[in-house]
Amino acid sequence: MPRRKATRELHCGINGIKVGTVRRKSGTFEFIYDDEWLGAEYAHSISLSLPMTSKRHTGERVRYFFDNLLPDNEEVRQQIVDRIGAYSTDTMDLLSAIGRDCVGALSLSLTEIPPEPSMQMNPVDENEINEILNHAVTGHTLGMGDDDTFRISIAGAQEKTALTYHRGQWHQPIGNTPTTHIFKMAMGELPSGINMEQSVDNEWFCLRFMHHLGFDVAHAEIEVFGEQKVLVVERFDRHTDEDGQILRISQEDMCQALGRAGQSKYEDKGGPGAFEISDLLATSQQGLKDQQVFFLSQYVFWLLCAIDGHAKNFSVYLDASGYWLTPIYDVLSAYPTLGKIQPKKAKMAMRVKSKNSHYHWHKILPRHWPNHAKFSGLSPDIAQELIGAINEELQGALDKTWADAPDHFHRETGEQITKGVLDLARKKLLI
Known part of the structure; x- marks a missing residue:
């Protein structure tokens, strides 16, 4: 796949509405809210560290917020360059390649944010899901292929991908269509030699235990697709409305909210x-x-x-x-x-x-x-x-x-x- 050019500007939208623009100038990151967004009654900041204002936000807090949208794993970041065609592992370059469907509500685009189109997705059966999962493990690219139809960014260090569950059927989304569930594969053996082959069962047990203690937890189920055993986690930053449209819900992690780098988590x-x-x-x-x-x-x-x-x-x-x-x-x-x-x-x-x-x-x-x-x-x-x-x-x-x-x-x-x-x-x- 041809390598993209270095990215200097990305448009930021939420459910088809432009929120603002992030730019990189001479190595410095800046973000400015869109005037129409600032005037809307439903408007809110994209981060507690980047409050709504007509003034430009600049510096490390901007870079940290957007970098925290990306996978933690450096190998995954490099594979996005090698296999997806991002110009480099720079934050802006990676988000230009995979920023359509991030954690939270933001969608990032090289072009102006168009109105949210009707949802586009391809149904997938159990065998096709198994292939997607195998590719996520062997390709280290969150299950994304060489084509330009499926692009997601999920933070974290674990191997995973995401799909859309809609009207009783699993789908691989196309373009800006949101994903609804994260598929987490077993972590395997860590570089330290610790065996985490049963991480799927481990996380399911811990979450279900906390649920029964009265905590509100992410809903997760253990599923098996072919030879792949995965934890399927329902995204709590997605909501399906009465018309069946999947909406993104704004959220941010504490590193983003407090203006810190993900490497300092x-x-x-x-x-x-x-x-x-x-x-x-x-x-x-x-x-x-x-x-x-x-x-x-x-x-x-x-x-x-x-x-x-x-x-x-x-x-x-x-x-x-x-x-x-x-x-x-x-x-x-x-x-x-x-x-x-x-x-x-x-x-x-x-x-x-x-x-x-x-x-x-x-x-x-x-x-x-x-x-x-x-x-x-x-x-x-x-x-x-x-x-x-x-x-x-x-x-x-x-x-x-x-x-x-x-x-x-x-x-x-x-x-x-x-x-x-x-x-x-x-x-x-x-x-």
């Missing part, structure tokens, strides 16, 4: 921590509720030994009325891997603060959490009550999760997570 690498995120959520549409949900998610991540809960794994919705926390997503337990890594080396993505700061999972104690809540702007007493309610539901939530497990669920993975949660709870006298 871990707190000990300079990324946002629990207190900074809690401060942001304090002024959300759901204020205290969002803060409490976020705090409790940190606690449950500790119970699950879910050590990858970094800032890109928390997001907020955006609309004209404000912003609020999205469902929980991307949760993986390290319990099945503790044979490969020493428990004492397991570090949480965000510190838990009491008298001292604690990153190491094994050093975190029940008495640290009320103080952590205080530093997060919450009442320690109420936090203790909320934690107590979670502890009372642990066994019941695990039982319900097992009752939901499909026939092709990898039981050993579930057993390892179950044992890990209950052993920690008993050791720390939580139950």
